[in-house]
Amino acid sequence: MPLLLDSGQQTEDLWVVLPRSDTPADQTIPDGKVLIHLASWEAQRDELKDRASEIGVWLDSDDEPERLATEALSLPVLAVNFPVFSDGRGYSIARLIRERLGYTGDLLAIGDVLVDQLFYMKRCGINQFRLRSDQKTDAAVAALSTFSDSYQSSVEQPLPLFRRRPA
Amino acid sequence: MYRYDETDRQIIMDRVAQFRGQTDRFLSGDLPEAEFLPLRLQNGLYVQRFAPMLRICIPYGMLSSPQLRRLARISRDYDKGYAHFTTRQNVQFNWPKLEDVPDILAELAEVEMHGVQTSGNCIRNTTTDQFAGVTDEEIVDPRPYCEIIRQWSTFHPEFAFLPRKFKIAVNACPDSDRAAIQVHDIGLQMIRNDAGELGFQVRVGGGLGRTPLIGSVIREFLPELDLLTYLDAILRVYNRYGRRDNKYKARIKILVKALGPEAFAEKVEAEWAHIKDSPARLTEAEIDRIKVHFSSPAYLTVEQIDTAAFEKAREENTFFGNWVNRNVTEHRVPGYAAVTLTLKKLGVPPGDVTDKQLDALASLCEQYSFGELRVTHEQNVVLADVRKDQLFDLWTAIKPLGFATPNLGTLTDMICCPGGDYCSLANAKSIPVAEALQARFDDLDYLYDLGPIDLNISGCMNACGHHHVGNIGVLGVDKKGEEWYQVSLGGASGQDADIGKILGPSFAREQMPEVIDRILQTYVDQRQGDETFLDTYRRIGINPFKERVYASAS
Numbered sequence: 239m240p241l242l243l244d245s246g247q248q249t250e251d252l253w254v255v256l257p258r259s260d261t262p263a264d265q266t267i268p269d270g271k272v273l274i275h276l277a278s279w280e281a282q283r284d285e286l287k288d289r290a291s292e293i294g295v296w297l298d299s300d301d302e303p304e305r306l307a308t309e310a311l312s313l314p315v316l317a318v319n320f321p322v323f324s325d326g327r328g329y330s331i332a333r334l335i336r337e338r339l340g341y342t343g344d345l346l347a348i349g350d351v352l353v354d355q356l357f358y359m360k361r362c363g364i365n366q367f368r369l370r371s372d373q374k375t376d377a378a379v380a381a382l383s384t385f386s387d388s389y390q391s392s393v394e395q396p397l398p399l400f401r402r403r404p405a
Numbered sequence: 406m407y408r409y410d411e412t413d414r415q416i417i418m419d420r421v422a423q424f425r426g427q428t429d430r431f432l433s434g435d436l437p438e439a440e441f442l443p444l445r446l447q448n449g450l451y452v453q454r455f456a457p458m459l460r461i462c463i464p465y466g467m468l469s470s471p472q473l474r475r476l477a478r479i480s481r482d483y484d485k486g487y488a489h490f491t492t493r494q495n496v497q498f499n500w501p502k503l504e505d506v507p508d509i510l511a512e513l514a515e516v517e518m519h520g521v522q523t524s525g526n527c528i529r530n531t532t533t534d535q536f537a538g539v540t541d542e543e544i545v546d547p548r549p550y551c552e553i554i555r556q557w558s559t560f561h562p563e564f565a566f567l568p569r570k571f572k573i574a575v576n577a578c579p580d581s582d583r584a585a586i587q588v589h590d591i592g593l594q595m596i597r598n599d600a601g602e603l604g605f606q607v608r609v610g611g612g613l614g615r616t617p618l619i620g621s622v623i624r625e626f627l628p629e630l631d632l633l634t635y636l637d638a639i640l641r642v643y644n645r646y647g648r649r650d651n652k653y654k655a656r657i658k659i660l661v662k663a664l665g666p667e668a669f670a671e672k673v674e675a676e677w678a679h680i681k682d683s684p685a686r687l688t689e690a691e692i693d694r695i696k697v698h699f700s701s702p703a704y705l706t707v708e709q710i711d712t713a714a715f716e717k718a719r720e721e722n723t724f725f726g727n728w729v730n731r732n733v734t735e736h737r738v739p740g741y742a743a744v745t746l747t748l749k750k751l752g753v754p755p756g757d758v759t760d761k762q763l764d765a766l767a768s769l770c771e772q773y774s775f776g777e778l779r780v781t782h783e784q785n786v787v788l789a790d791v792r793k794d795q796l797f798d799l800w801t802a803i804k805p806l807g808f809a810t811p812n813l814g815t816l817t818d819m820i821c822c823p824g825g826d827y828c829s830l831a832n833a834k835s836i837p838v839a840e841a842l843q844a845r846f847d848d849l850d851y852l853y854d855l856g857p858i859d860l861n862i863s864g865c866m867n868a869c870g871h872h873h874v875g876n877i878g879v880l881g882v883d884k885k886g887e888e889w890y891q892v893s894l895g896g897a898s899g900q901d902a903d904i905g906k907i908l909g910p911s912f913a914r915e916q917m918p919e920v921i922d923r924i925l926q927t928y929v930d931q932r933q934g935d936e937t938f939l940d941t942y943r944r945i946g947i948n949p950f951k952e953r954v955y956a957s958a959s
């Protein structure tokens with residue numbers, strides 16, 4: 239399934255997601271574009287230095303984004319895992335990666351990524367979505383523009399509605 | 406009250422369209438039940454024991470007459486001709502059809518209503534004092550702040566999938582608390598600091614349910630402009646660290662307890678330091694904009710109101726006098742009063758209203774109270790701005806409608822959840838207990854003599870009937886498949902909030918009137934001077950009650 243972009247366009251999904259390992263220092267990182275778990279990256283980042291354009295890091299919902307070293311912020315892709323769609327920690331993690339750490343690369347949602355959560359994910363700064371394979375693309379594209387406006391400050395629109403409301 | 410502008414209107418229409426699409430996808434099999442569940446819950450739609458139930462939001466309890474008429478119409482067209490006011494200042498329909506719900510929500514949107522976030526693991530309706538804006542006890546009208554919180558919490562992108570539900574309440578009275586803020590996830594007490602600036606004392610981690618707790622103060626003074634960023638910080642800490650492995654340990658109170666209030670406060674302060682000066686910070690201009698919606702209606706001056714005639718009627722007609730003493734509350738504007746209409750008539754489940762009564766309420770508030778009405782968490786309704794010289798007419802008009810039972814604040818003005826008659830989570834029925842008590846204690850003179858007593862009934866541990874904070878609390882329990890009732894004493898929900906203590910082994914339903922009677926007799930025998938039930942309980946403790954209730958066979 240292609241990756242859905244926040245613009246509603248689709249693009250080929252070139253990333254292989256490597257699962258979390260019990261022994262992150264010894265995890266074998268295959269060639270090609272791979273998303274590896276934060277712990278594996280922390281354990282192996284020196285060896286992976288030369289592959290910077292092929293390596294992305296994903297965070298699980300119980301990971302602390304504050305742990306991401308400055309080096310990680312120059313990676314082309316970071317990802318947030320939603321183990322189940324009802325686990326809302328990923329929304330906070332995504333905002334922290336964008337707003338607190340100032341990450342400007344691509345931020346992917348991976349895991350249990352469903353049509354009806356895309357709008358909020360997008361507002362929290364996620365710009366690419368690896369939808370669960372049974373999700374319908376047309377419904378997903380439509381869901382990206384569910385609301386014409388929103389009340390709160392968000393990554394997408396830092397000014398809350400009250401700072402923009404027509405008089 | 407707050408009126409939508411074009412943007413608010415568009416957002417709520419977008420929501421209806423979204424839910425229509427989701428319902429279609431559910432009905433066509435594209436959206437599995439488990440994934441539809443949180444979506445429908447966040448639009449107020451439950452599936453209950455016998456049918457779906459739709460919970461409609463009444464922001465901080467305020468309703469206008471067109472909204473009341475629309476609720477009446479919906480109850481006729483889509484339901485069985487009645488609605489139920491809840492203990493969280495919302496209203497429920499008990500029999501809508503799932504496929505009709507998008508249409509119902511569209512009809513509600515036309516009158517600026519919705520079911521948004523009335524259920525599910527998200528930020529729920531913010532509640533406050535039913536006398537907000539008209540009581541002279543308050544330092545400021547809390548409703549504009551409730552509206553600001555409502556807008557901030559509506560479709561908040563970060564907090565739609567919290568570990569558990571989240572309830573915020575605001576109180577602006579220094580010496581009383583009708584909003585029960587100490588038993589909310591966040592309780593905001595409006596205060597002025599020494600410099601005279603307005604702000605909030607912030608409490609976190611109160612709540613009822615299985616682990617009843619009084620909230621802890623985590624900040625003594627939060628300036629008003631910092632309200633939203635501070636709430637963001639609290640919610641973010643909760644969203645990240647609240648337990649998600651066990652639904653009964655997932656409320657914020659468990660996190661606050663586990664970390665300790667000081668450590669929790671430190672986490673919040675650390676988070677807040679990053680965002681306090683972000684664009685999310687509230688502005689004076691926004692507070693002013695919202696306040697305009699809550700400005701005073703066109704009150705007459707006291708000279709224009711014939712209060713002498715009112716005083717005379719009150720003296721001459723004892724029934725009217727009783728009702729005024731009980732159900733009419735002082736107003737900050739001379740010549741006006743706030744009137745509570747009781748929805749607790751014998752034989753009617755507390756909080757239930759028919760479509761005709763809803764229409765009647767719409768006309769009454771148009772005629773007597775500037776077209777607005779409030780719902781209380783005790784499941785009554787309030788006309789907040791009634792001229793004193795119209796009180797007699799109003800009383801005459803509401804008597805035949807069953808709204809004038811002069812029992813406000815007395816034993817029979819109970820809070821009672823829908824219980825086993827309607828709710829699939831119930832251990833026991835609650836309404837028949839309320840009815841049996843109303844029948845047993847129907848002597849008004851006795852009720853007046855007993856004075857203020859909060860009796861609260863919940864059908865299960867979820868505590869929708871707030872039994873923990875009733876002076877007398879009744880909880881439905883399941884004993885080997887049978888319905889039993891546990892009684893607790895000494896709870897309170899106001900400024901002196903407290904969690905009730907369990908009296909002892911539970912009782913069968915038939916025993917309940919006798920049990921309550923013995924509790925009351927103990928109070929009457931032991932009270933000194935004009936002590937209230939709660940005063941006496943606090944002085945003598947639970948043992949005298951226990952001895953009397955469990956003496957011989959009860």
Ligand code: SF4
Binds near residue numbers: 868
């Ligand atoms: S307290 Fe229990 S029985 Fe009563 S309404 Fe709530 S969930 Fe249902």
